[in-house]
Amino acid sequence: MSERITITYPSERLLIEATAARILLELGDRLARQPRVDLALTGGRDANDIYASMSDSPLSETVDWARVHLWWSDERFVPFGDVDRNAGQARRAWYGRLIEQGLLPKSNVHEMPVDRRAPEQVAGASDEDNEEALRAGASEYERELAYDLGDEPHFDLAVFGVGPDGHFASLFPDHGEAEITDETVNVVGVNHSPKPPSMRLSLTVPCIRRSRKVWFFASTAEKAQGVKSALSGRNDPHVPSSYGEGRQETLWLLDHDAAAELNSPSHEIA
Numbered sequence: 001m002s003e004r005i006t007i008t009y010p011s012e013r014l015l016i017e018a019t020a021a022r023i024l025l026e027l028g029d030r031l032a033r034q035p036r037v038d039l040a041l042t043g044g045r046d047a048n049d050i051y052a053s054m055s056d057s058p059l060s061e062t063v064d065w066a067r068v069h070l071w072w073s074d075e076r077f078v079p080f081g082d083v084d085r086n087a088g089q090a091r092r093a094w095y096g097r098l099i100e101q102g103l104l105p106k107s108n109v110h111e112m113p114v115d116r117r118a119p120e121q122v123a124g125a126s127d128e129d130n131e132e133a134l135r136a137g138a139s140e141y142e143r144e145l146a147y148d149l150g151d152e153p154h155f156d157l158a159v160f161g162v163g164p165d166g167h168f169a170s171l172f173p174d175h176g177e178a179e180i181t182d183e184t185v186n187v188v189g190v191n192h193s194p195k196p197p198s199m200r201l202s203l204t205v206p207c208i209r210r211s212r213k214v215w216f217f218a219s220t221a222e223k224a225q226g227v228k229s230a231l232s233g234r235n236d237p238h239v240p241s242s243y244g245e246g247r248q249e250t251l252w253l254l255d256h257d258a259a260a261e262l263n264s265p266s267h268e269i270a
Contacts, residue, residue, distance in 0.1 A: 002245055004231060006252040008259040012219040015255040016046070019217050020053035022253070023159065026213070027063045030156050038149065040071045040158035040203070040211065042169065043086030046219055047161050051094035065104040069148070070095060073158060073208065074170035075112035077137055077189070077199040079119075084197055087111040110144055112187075112201045113137040127191070130199060134189025137201050141187045145207075153186060154210035158203075158246070162218045163195070166226040166239035170202035178240035180204045205243045214246035218258040227254060228261035 009015040023039075030037045041047070054060060076084040083089075087109075091099075098104035115122065115133060125133070145153040160168045170190045171178040177188050186207040190200040208214065218227050230241040231252065244250070254262075 001234075002248055002250045004245065004250045004252060006231065006254060006259065006262065008254045008256060008262075010256055012255045012257075015217065015219055015253060016049045016053050019159075019215075019253050020050045020057055021059055022215070023050070023157070024054055024057055024059040024063060026157055027068060028059075031064055031067055034156075036067045036069060037157070038069045038071060038155045040073045040155040040208075041086070041090055042073050042160045043075075043089060044161040046217055047086075047159070048089050048093045050159075050217065051090050055094040055097055060098075065098050066108070068104065069108045069110060070104075071110045071145075071155060072112050073160060073168075074190075074200060074202040076197045077113075077115050077134060077201055078197055079116070080114040082114075085114070110148070113140045115199070130191055131189070134191055134199060134201065138187040138189045141201060145186055152183070152210060153207065154212065154247075156211070157213045157215065158208055158211040159215045159217065160241070160244060162216050162223060162226055162230060162241045164222050164226045165194075166229050166241050167195070168216070168241040168244055169208070170200035171205070171240040171243070173238050173240060177202060178205055178243055179237050181206065209243075209245055209247070211246045213249040213251070214244055215249075215251045215253060216241065216244060217253040219255040221257040221260060223258045224261045227252070227258050231262065 027037050075086050078084050162168050165173050172194050177190055183206045185204050188204050190202055192198055193200050229239040234242050236242040
């Protein structure tokens, strides 16, 4: 288990710009040592702001995007084109431009499955129907991970936001999915999500923990209590982000407001 390191920036703007630069530099550094890089992405306001900053950064020109593969840590299980999809938001904010410029092959983008059911099927679906649709979606992404990354898939870098309730990916407090320990289960369906939309797919904690590096980012005072709770212990089902860690590195990148509740020596502000 890697040490959790917190780095605090004076403002949300600096957090966004610094995190964007960190990701781009990390991709370039890894590509100097290996033939490809696998990056697991997340959704949310902070994430989309970071992606937009990456798109505008001159550091993007230093990355050989043809050797970068994009994955998702979680996704809203909705139809393709739905504005709620994390992949669609990231595409509009960032990587769509790389594809248009011919820098990033479409085949390097590994989106989580969509809900392919017709609207009338979704409207009339029973809870059992929805559970089955989620199981099928999770199995499909499991197969893609295994095909591309092997039976024990891992990422070079996985980035996550954190919710005010301490959730990360689509692993929510006391919902059960964060407590999955089976190393053979990499993707799980999440039904009745406490945060809409109600159906989601998510990587599991065992899969996330195989990542070489795991970085969290959080801004605003709204996140301060969730950040404090996550960093106050480990493996707490009430605070799923307390499970998050990388094999080599675990960073928590915060702005001043999100770090406001951290006051112990282990949470020194840099």
